[in-house]
Amino acid sequence: MKFHVTESGKKLVTLIPGDGIGPEVIESARRIIEAAGVPIEWEVRQAGASVFKQGIQSGVPQDTIDSIRRTRVVLKGPLETPVGYGEKSANVTLRKLFETFGNIRPAREYPGVKTPYSGRGIDLVVIRENVEDLYAGIEHMQSPSVAQCLKLISRKGCEKIVRLAFEFARSEGRKKVHCATKANIMKMTEGMLKRTFEEIAPEYPDIEAYHIIIDNCAHQLVKMPEQFDVIVTTNMNGDIISDLTSALIGGLGFAPSANIGNEVAIFEAVHGSAPKYAGKNCINPTAVIGSAIMMLRHLEEFEAAAKIENALYVTLEEGKYMTRDVVGDARACTTTEYTDAIISNLGKTSQTWKAREHKPIKLFEAKPELGLIVPEKRRVIGFDLFIEKFASPEQIGKQLEELTEGTPVYLKMISNRGTKVYPSVGAMTDTVDHHRCRLVLREGLEELSDADIISFLQKVTTTGLFWNHIEKLQEFDGKLSFTKAQGED
Ligand code: NAP
Numbered sequence: 001m002k003f004h005v006t007e008s009g010k011k012l013v014t015l016i017p018g019d020g021i022g023p024e025v026i027e028s029a030r031r032i033i034e035a036a037g038v039p040i041e042w043e044v045r046q047a048g049a050s051v052f053k054q055g056i057q058s059g060v061p062q063d064t065i066d067s068i069r070r071t072r073v074v075l076k077g078p079l080e081t082p083v084g085y086g087e088k089s090a091n092v093t094l095r096k097l098f099e100t101f102g103n104i105r106p107a108r109e110y111p112g113v114k115t116p117y118s119g120r121g122i123d124l125v126v127i128r129e130n131v132e133d134l135y136a137g138i139e140h141m142q143s144p145s146v147a148q149c150l151k152l153i154s155r156k157g158c159e160k161i162v163r164l165a166f167e168f169a170r171s172e173g174r175k176k177v178h179c180a181t182k183a184n185i186m187k188m189t190e191g192m193l194k195r196t197f198e199e200i201a202p203e204y205p206d207i208e209a210y211h212i213i214i215d216n217c218a219h220q221l222v223k224m225p226e227q228f229d230v231i232v233t234t235n236m237n238g239d240i241i242s243d244l245t246s247a248l249i250g251g252l253g254f255a256p257s258a259n260i261g262n263e264v265a266i267f268e269a270v271h272g273s274a275p276k277y278a279g280k281n282c283i284n285p286t287a288v289i290g291s292a293i294m295m296l297r298h299l300e301e302f303e304a305a306a307k308i309e310n311a312l313y314v315t316l317e318e319g320k321y322m323t324r325d326v327v328g329d330a331r332a333c334t335t336t337e338y339t340d341a342i343i344s345n346l347g348k349t350s351q352t353w354k355a356r357e358h359k360p361i362k363l364f365e366a367k368p369e370l371g372l373i374v375p376e377k378r379r380v381i382g383f384d385l386f387i388e389k390f391a392s393p394e395q396i397g398k399q400l401e402e403l404t405e406g407t408p409v410y411l412k413m414i415s416n417r418g419t420k421v422y423p424s425v426g427a428m429t430d431t432v433d434h435h436r437c438r439l440v441l442r443e444g445l446e447e448l449s450d451a452d453i454i455s456f457l458q459k460v461t462t463t464g465l466f467w468n469h470i471e472k473l474q475e476f477d478g479k480l481s482f483t484k485a486q487g488e489d
Contacts, residue, residue, distance in 0.1 A: 002072040002263060003299050010041040011299050012071040016064065019049040020273025021283045022077020028285035028339040029075065029292040032311075035343040038296060038304045043067045048079030048090045048273075059090025060097065068098060074266040075295055077288070078273040088137060091268075096131050100259035100266050101157065102164040103128040103238065104294070107225075107245035110254060110286075111352040112316040113326055117225060117248050124228040126245055127168060128238020129161040129193075130259055135235045142468050143388040146434040153189040153234065155371030158196035163364040164260065165232035166204040173357035176208045176229035177201075180217040180237060188483060190214075193234055214241070221245060246270055246287075253283065253325045256290030258298065262363055267295040281334045284323040286312065289342070297358050306355055308342075313350035315341045375476040380448045382409060382440035384482075385460070386469035390433040393422035396465070400437055403459050408452050409439040413488055420487035427487065436485070440473065 004012040015030065017023040033040060045064040052059050059079065068074055074094075081089040095103075105126040109118065138150040165177050179197035181190040194211055201209035212220070214237045220227065221241065225248050233241065246255030252271035259266040269287030277283045289312060296305035315321060321341040324332035333341075389396055393414050400411045414422035415438070416431040439456070441448050453470070460467055474481040 002265075004071050004073075006041055010039045011301075012041050012043060012073070013295070013299075014064070014067045014071045014074045014076075015042040015044045016047050016074060016076035016079075017044070018047070018077025018273065019080040020078060020275040020278040022048075022079070022273055024279075024281065024283060024335050025269065025285040025288040026075065026077040028335055029288045031339055032289060032308055032342055032346075033292055033296070033304075036304050036308050036311075036346055038299075038301055040299075043071060047076070047094060051090065052087050057087060058093050059087060060093050065097065068094075068264055072264050073295065073299065074264070074268075075288075075292055076266060076268045078269060078271060080273045080275065092135055092137065094266060095259050098261055098264035098266070099131065100261035100264055101129065101131050101160050102168075102260040103130040103242075104164075104168060104258045104260060105238070105242040105245070105255065105270055106257075106290075106294075107242075107249045107255060109249050110316050111313055111350070112319045112322070113250040113254065115248065115250050120226045122225045122245075122248055124225065124245060125168065125172075125174070125230050126238055126242040127161065127165040127230060127232045128242060129157060129233070129235045130238075131235070132157045133189075133235035140469075142386060143433050146388075146432055148469075151186070151189050153192050155192060155196065155373065156366060157371075158193045159200065159371055160364065160366050161232060162193070162197050162200045164361070165230055166200070166207055167362045167364065169207050169230045170204070171357070171359045171361045174207070174229045176210070177204075178210045178212050178217065178228060178231045180212050180214045180231050180233040180241070182214050182237070183211075184213055190234060193232075197232065217241060218244060221248070242270055251284075251325055252287065253323065254286050254290070256287050256294055258291065258294045260361070260363070262365065265295070265298050267291040267298070281336055282324050282332065283335055284325050285335055285339060286323075297360075300360065302358060305358070307346055309355075310350045310353060311342045311345040311348060313353035314345040314348045317350060317352060318345075373476075377475075377477055379446075379475040380472050381475055382412070382438065382448060382473035383453055384471040384473060385437045385439060385457075385467050386471075387435045387437055387460075388433050388466045388468050389435065393431065393435065394424070396435050396437070397422040399463060399465060400439075400460075403456070403463065404439065407456055407459075408442055408445050408448060409456065410442055412438040412440040413485060414438070415485035415488070418486050420485045425487055438473070438485070438488075 017026045045067045047060045079090045108123045136152045142148045181194045183191040183194040255270035293305045321333040321338045415436045419429045
């Protein structure tokens with residue numbers, strides 16, 4: 001674990017208040033940490049909406065990056081991201097800039113917070129891969145009416161997150177890890193996490209390892225959440241199920257998180273900037289307080305973390321000061337009153353909270369070449385050509401078949417949004433102007449060269465067919481590197 005201690009013995013932390021309700025929740029956590037007497041020196045920096053307004057497209061200014069490089073530890077409020085248009089998320093930028101590849105999101109039942117699950121002892125942790133998957137953010141409009149987002153999953157990324165999950169389980173004395181994927185459908189991408197998990201699990205014989213399909217995981221989480229201990233999953237799955245798990249224990253106001261990398265750790269609530277509550281002094285700061293507790297453990301301030309956690313639980317057990325998300329508007333206290341109550345309870349011991357084991361997480365040092373697979377033999381056996389045309393598959397198919405005459409490839413099939421539509425099998429697939437045309441090496445030929453592909457593309461352009469994307473079809477050591485279309489033989 002990395003952090004910076006000043007000459008006067010203080011631990012340096014970059015503090016980003018954030019947008020919307022961010023400054024209020026961050027102020028609450030900061031007051032509690034200071035009241036607990038933790039020796040921290042804050043470097044207050046900006047990111048998010050205020051930075052976009054200054055014209056900095058990334059939402060993360062250089063002096064914030066410089067501060068994080070120095071401190072290696074961040075406590076941050078939520079940052080606003082325009083939905084469906086505009087700048088990219090400054091949150092995701094921060095996570096990626098510092099390769100915080102693992103997002104740890106605990107959901108543990110709180111005393112005094114009534115939910116349909118109260119008394120069932122929910123105490124689970126979602127470990128979400130944090131930098132890959134659909135969050136690579138590589139999107140293209142393939143045609144004016146068809147959008148594409150690339151889902152990139154690497155062997156290295158899978159190994160890092162799987163090892164983090166097992167090491168985290170050990171650090172908290174947990175006994176079970178579920179790997180939740182959609183490997184039944186996305187066999188290569190989601191399947192890579194499953195395969196990596198199954199390879200690595202035997203190295204942790206003290207921990208039970210199970211695979212579960214993500215949709216069933218969502219179902220089981222609602223039906224019997226207490227069966228789970230640690231769940232490791234891909235970025236998008238983890239984003240969604242961790243909001244679900246927060247609802248099991250009282251809502252987003254109670255869900256903390258830690259973004260962990262080998263160099264930097266960023267602590268923040270799972271929730272966003274909840275703009276409708278900004279400045280109203282009414283929101284629940286527990287999620288950020290919980291994130292701050294995780295940060296204190298990262299800073300090896302175990303005693304202070306336990307002291308604050310006890311004070312938080314005592315406050316909830318007393319139930320005198322509760323925010324509106326727990327008790328409704330009529331009985332609610334302000335964010336400030338709730339914070340004051342926690343501060344006044346510092347030093348008291350909770351009757352219900354049982355401390356978990358909290359050893360530092362043993363982070364795995366990934367070598368740059370980790371997961372790099374170099375095949376002995378690679379063979380290009382065709383290519384998928386994506387054609388934009390609003391026409392019937394038969395029309396495009398016939399046109400392409402003419403073009404393939406005298407070339408090393410033949411048209412094996414055309415699919416539309418993944419379903420084979422040519423040659424027709426009599427299905428009733430609706431089609432759009434985005435056709436994936438699979439051109440495959442003729443029998444008896446050994447390999448397709450780049451020159452063959454380029455010369456075919458030149459032929460295509462002369463016909464007025466518009467191609468917008470091409471993907472090579474390869475074999476690595478005799479193994480196909482691509483999936484078949486739905487309905488393809
Ligand atoms: P949100 O800000 O998390 O708010 C969704 C709802 O959750 C709120 O309306 C409120 O529910 C409840 N909630 C959230 N925080 C709460 C708290 N501290 N106390 C009590 N209730 C709380 O999600 P959003 O409205 O979808 O997103 C708003 C903005 O935040 C977007 O720009 C989004 O991109 C951004 N965002 C940032 C982060 C981040 O910085 N890590 C994460 C997620 C979203 P009720 O309406 O039921 O009261």
